[in-house]
Amino acid sequence: MTWKEKAERWSQFEQVQEDLKLELQNLKQDEKLLEDAFYKELEFGTGGMRGVIGPGTNRMNIYTVRKASAGLAAYIEEQGLEAKHRGVAIAYDSRHMSPEFAMEAAKTLATRGIQTYVFDGLRPTPELSFAVRYLHAFAGIVITASHNPPEYNGYKVYGPDGAQLGLAAADEVIGKVNEIENELTIEVNDENELKEQGLITMIGENIDRAYNQKLMTISEHPHLGEDSDIKIVFTPLHGTANKPVRNGLQSLHYKHIYTVKEQELPDPNFSTVASPNPEERSAFHLAIEEGKRVNGDILIATDPDADRIGVAVKMQDGEYTLLSGNQTGALLLHYVLTQKKAKGTLPDNGIMMKTIVTSELGSKVAASFGVKSEDVLTGFKFIAEKINEYEGTYKFLFGYEESYGYLIGDFARDKDAVQAALLAVEAAAFYKKEGKSLYDVLIEIYETHGYYMEGLESLTLKGKEGAETIQQILSSFRSEPLTELETIKVNAVEDYLTGIRTELDGAENQISLPKSNVIKYFFKDGTWICLRPSGTEPKIKFYFGITADSFEASSEKLDKIKESFMKNVENKLQVIAK
Structure with a gap:
């Protein structure tokens, strides 16, 4: 479907949540904003999903939350009855719509016969990780957009070990989510009925106490x-x-x-x-x-x-x-x-x-x-x-x-x-x-x-065009890699997408890490620079690490490296713009 067809499908769907329906009407006054809301599905990646709250397939709303949850439900169903009985623990933060999204996730799962445990108020993400392990749940969900601006929210999925889903499991869930063609028609049962059936259980104080007890164990001097x-x-x-x-x-x-x-x-x-x-x-x-x-x-x-x-x-x-x-x-x-x-x-x-x-x-x-x-x-x-x-x-x-x-x-x-x-x-x-x-x-x-010092620069490039530009920047550094910076020679380049480390003499070795769209340069003096697109924001990030024998020397060196490299990035942006 084209983005216009998706937008029309939402407009014609009579049961669309009233506030979303009103926002959708307002979006129609600005075609560029409407396109951005529908030009793609809100990506459910290996770390879950995160986006601006609002109507559309590329936004966080009850329908995209249901879609993500239905995909997770399908994955859990394939793991068998034990996985369904172990269930899913769900937590949420203080953001707009967080409690509502948490309950929509719970209702979607519970409607499919999957046990859910929902915190009775906002809780930290790490306590959700602990709760998954404490309850022996099969999975966990946190509704949060971390430190993003207020207009954002997000959805993160955890595995039975209490960690965010590993790559293999995440790929399976992503596949299930992508199989769902229409997020608007996912049915969920009434919250109170699901609670009466025991499929939605509220949790809170018991987990809090257990988590606090574990926190005491990290202290090296508990009576200090x-x-x-x-x-x-x-x-x-x-x-x-x-x-x-x-x-x-x-x-x-x-x-x-x-x-x-x-x-x-x-x-x-x-x-x-x-x-x-x-x-x-x-x-x-x-x-x-x-x-x-x-x-x-x-x-x-x-x-x-x-x-x-x-x-x-x-x-x-x-x-x-x-x-x-x-x-x-x-x-x-x-x-x-x-x-x-x-x-x-x-x-x-x-x-x-x-x-x-x-x-x-x-x-x-x-x-x-x-x-x-x-x-x-x-x-x-x-x-x-x-x-x-x-x-x-x-x-x-x-x-x-x-x-x-x-x-x-x-x-x-x-x-x-x-x-x-x-x-x-x-x-x-x-x-x-x-x-x-x-x-x-x-x-x-x-x-x-040694005086180690690090720096970070980033470019925020929003929307469809921004995402394309980020990929073009990375492609440019792959096709025309750095050989030196501030007269410091590059010693090796690691490309985590190809999984290959290339030495200065041309020798190649395999990298024993999963594939990722990241490039890292290693310089002869120990300096390193790493390029990676953010997984949670419309940004490309540039990381810098140097070492010297004093604060002053390391600070001066870092500034020079950053300035020189970012000029290189600016030159590439000018070429891309043409």
Whole structure:
């Protein structure tokens, strides 16, 4: 069908939800917007789907949610009766339509005779991951768009291990979803009837308590909070982490916890921030104000679904420095390994995992403790996949990615900002007793292993034309690869789409990672640059990593590399535009 035919089908469908019907009428006044709403199906990929809320096949609405859920239901049915009985756990965040989408997913599954467990209020994504494992469910769903703007929502699917679906299972579900021709005609039974039949069960407090008990196990010093005077400022950025983080800190006996009141309660518009993204300093504006008011030692901010966390530390001049995701990861890893070694609990078979776009500093830290490290593709499900693969062979100690995602205890199998918040506070409290801040310890790590610095640039290219341009940029770098930058020679190129690493001398080797539309350049001096399209936003991202012997030298070097490379990108865009 053409996009116009799809739009007409929606217009003619009498049962279309009233608010969507009204929005559809408004869209007809702007053909370009109408086309964007219908020119394709909202892609259900290996990480689920994410999009703008509204009418259309390329939007998040109850019909596209039903379609995704019907595809998942068909996949579960093929796994047999046991899979249907084990069922699906469902959680949602504080975004517009999140509770409604969660229940539409539950009704779609339950109508097909699949047991569903729906949280009775908003919960963090990592708690859903834990709930799947705790309930021995066959799958899980989280309704969230993470830190995207307010107009977005999304749908993520988890497997029986509590991790986002692996590639093989995701491909099967995607196939089932794509077989559904008309999302408007998927039938769902009444919510109350399904509850009476026991096919929809509401869950909540029992899971909360069990999750909090597990959170206590990641602490290296569970009684440290009893006599600590550390002052903690916390903001959930209007999302799901408020209760679990505060409950966890209180269970660990920390006394001086200050929540940013203006951002404490759920707000789907995220009205106090330009973006609910803890990677951005602007999201810390109110936390910094509160920190200065109470003389806080550490500021922590979590994104709406509480899988990412940002940390800021007080400097000697009373100002606050926001740590990068790579810096926080290196600090938390260093703390865990240092404490385990001191207590004699560091295992001989320990392993740390990170993504290919994450700093090499973590690998250096791990190696200094005799801990193995391994790189995986971007996406925490690949870390979870390795945890499963190595169970019984290696002891998982830590996993992280540069985009502010961390995992310490493997009772959850996705990045967990609640875990990270508790560990960051503990590390800050421990070092405060030694007269140090987290920043002081970071400098010690740099002095020991080298001044690693990373950067990120991205281009946002929306709509159909933008998606095509992103692919053209990647194709251009494949057909005309870099050979040098700022007089630094390229040592090797890894193309994760072909699965081949090409050395400077032309020798080729296979890459032992799944196929992905990503290119990574390795330079002779240890610099690296990675190009990848975002899986959740209309962006192409460019990652940079360098190392030098001082802050000043590494900063200057990073700026030069970024500027030179982005000029290269701009030149390619000009060619594409012609």
